[in-house]
Amino acid sequence: MTATLDRPPEAPRRSRTALRHRLAERGIDRQLLLLVPAALFVILLFIYPFLYGVGLSFQPAEGGPLAAYREFFTDAYLRDTIGTTLGLSLPAALLNVLASVPIAYRMRGRFRGKRLLTTILVVPITLGTVLTAQGLLNFLGPTGWFNRTLLSSGLVDEPVRLTNNYWGVFFSLVITGFPFAFLLVLSYLSGIDPTLERAASTLGAGSWQRFRRITLPLLAPGLATTFCLTFVLAFSVFPSAILVGDPSGTTRVISIAAYEAAYVQYDYALASAVAVLMGLVELIVIAIVLGWRALLYTGSTAGGKG
Amino acid sequence: MSGVATRRRLSGSPLAWLIWGLVIFFFVNLAGVIGSVVVSSVGERWFDTWLPTAGYTTRWYGEAWQEFGLGPVLLTTLEVSLLVVGISVLIGVPASYVLARRSFPGRRLLYLLFLLPILMPPITYGIPLATVLYKYGFAGNLSGVVLANLVPSVPFVILTMTPFIEQIDPAIERAARMCGAGTRQVFVRILAPLLVPGILAASILVLVRTVGMFELTFLTAGPDSQTLVVALYYSMSAAGIRAQQSVDAMAVMYSGMMLVLLVVALRFVNPTQLVARVKEDVD
Structure with a gap:
């Protein structure tokens, strides 16, 4: 483009085209400019704020660069949020994935109404946490239908307390997370070649053996990915932890701590530190799961392709 | 609808029944969660009963x-x-x-x-x-x-x-x-x-x-x-x-x-x- 504008003498122009040629051979040419807006966008609005936050977390008002982190780890009210968050999100993500496996395994074939079923399952994903919270408060509350059913069937003598505590948040995570996990697992299962299982059954494998020896190893990497995605959803629980949970006690999750530091105490250094730690904890869990997945994957590919 | 088709396929196994039971339990609760919000939004008053007392209204929307x-x-x-x-x-x-x-x-x-x-x-x-x-x-x-x-x-x-x-x-x-x-x-x-x-x-x-x-x-x-x-x-x-x-x-x-x-x-x-x-x- 510039070559036509300022009309340089012959020799440099040739070297410039040559450079362009060499770049084009490595796959770099003008078409890549199409990437620029998106890359610029992610850098400006994601990478830059993130680094800015990291920088901010090392510049607290007083007490040296690590003061915000020190405050986080010495203050039990802040430190315990990590445990609370993991205590909510890990079991919820595990339950969502583990419950999806047998159900998806049953439903992997074609049957009438499958489309209807998947449609209904998408509903909770779109409802979002806020509406789910409102529904849970009504449904599981002391005078809600759930407790009413339990009471009138004589299973309990007084209403079970299921909202404004750990269980309220847990159920909200299951309601929004389970359909998501189920759809993912179902799509992974549908991707496994059914002839493999038929081959196993001609060799005399029973249904449990077919599942355990054929399907499960092929499914395991997918399960790990599903777990990661469900865990991310559950880990960032924020509105439901406030609305159906007990935001100052048993469900004071790490995102509440970050929010309060930023918008209640206006301590941006602390808020950024909490956000950084939150990302770090999440990435550690994901790294562990994906590391385990890498171990699995090598084994199962050989079996699948053999 | 799906029940008919799957019952044919899955009859017999108790595990299958357990799984379908779980799915139905999930759906019933989901319906309850959504339904209770909907019913409450059209009820005049709803405190300690199965359904709202004193009739239904749309005034809450307004x-x-x-x-x-x-x-x-x-x-x-x-x-x-x-x-x-x-x-x-x-x-x-x-x-x-x-x-x-x-x-x-x-x-x-x-x-x-x-x-x-x-x-x-x-x-x-x-x-x-x-x-x-x-x-x-x-x-x-x-x-x-x-x-x-x-x-x-x-x-x-x-x-x-x-x-x-x-x-x-x-x-x-x-x-x-x-x-x-x-x-x-x-x-x-x-x-x-x-x-x-x-x-x-x-x-x-x-x-x-x-x-x-x-x-x-x-x-x-x-x-x-x-x-x-x-x-x-x-x-x-x-x-x-x-x-x-x-x-x-x-x-x-x-x-x-x-x-x-x-x-x-x-x-x-x-x-x-x-x-x-x-x-x-x-x-």
Whole structure:
């Protein structure tokens, strides 16, 4: 483009085209400019704020660069949020994935109404946490239908307390997370070649053996990915932890701590530190799961392709 | 409906019955969760009974509409989501074209860069992002909300469109180029018509995500740039002065809107396929 504008003498122009040629051979040419807006966008609005936050977390008002982190780890009210968050999100993500496996395994074939079923399952994903919270408060509350059913069937003598505590948040995570996990697992299962299982059954494998020896190893990497995605959803629980949970006690999750530091105490250094730690904890869990997945994957590919 | 077909297939095994029982239990509770909000929103009074006493009414909808100023809120929601959809498609589709068709140094790194905003919890990057946006005067108004919502939307468009573009036969483009079309012409006259279904699917998904996105909007919105879900949250967390039913009415309006979007979306996208596509991206 510039070559036509300022009309340089012959020799440099040739070297410039040559450079362009060499770049084009490595796959770099003008078409890549199409990437620029998106890359610029992610850098400006994601990478830059993130680094800015990291920088901010090392510049607290007083007490040296690590003061915000020190405050986080010495203050039990802040430190315990990590445990609370993991205590909510890990079991919820595990339950969502583990419950999806047998159900998806049953439903992997074609049957009438499958489309209807998947449609209904998408509903909770779109409802979002806020509406789910409102529904849970009504449904599981002391005078809600759930407790009413339990009471009138004589299973309990007084209403079970299921909202404004750990269980309220847990159920909200299951309601929004389970359909998501189920759809993912179902799509992974549908991707496994059914002839493999038929081959196993001609060799005399029973249904449990077919599942355990054929399907499960092929499914395991997918399960790990599903777990990661469900865990991310559950880990960032924020509105439901406030609305159906007990935001100052048993469900004071790490995102509440970050929010309060930023918008209640206006301590941006602390808020950024909490956000950084939150990302770090999440990435550690994901790294562990994906590391385990890498171990699995090598084994199962050989079996699948053999 | 599904019961008939599956019973035929699964009869006998107690494990199958247990599994179906669990599914039905989940659905019953789901119906209860949604149903209790709907019933409450049309009930005159509902305290300690199975169903509302004193008859049914629609007045809570009118009250919610007035009390929470839902007209402007809905308008804001519409503006924000349409802007987010438009901009993210404009930025995302060209990028996904290059990612789908070309290999160049740093491609994997770039892909990871686009994956990160989806993998990170919104609160983690939302708080620093809101700080930066406040610093430059964007937050607290519509532009801040749009910018914040674009952060996960652009990568989302890229990740859904890349496999879609990969499916299109590159021979068509080569033929067009042979006939003398430039990059822009290839885009406008060859690719755009072929991409319409994919763009439509991606836009609807971004729309659903934006309307439902709580955290980012919550962190960046000012009093007159709230979307419906944030307004709903505020009305819930500041409940007590207001009738529970009008909050419920608002929740029903919100979920009604989401359902309409969902039904439209499902005309274009099959959920299992959709997830399968996401799966490829994640790998």
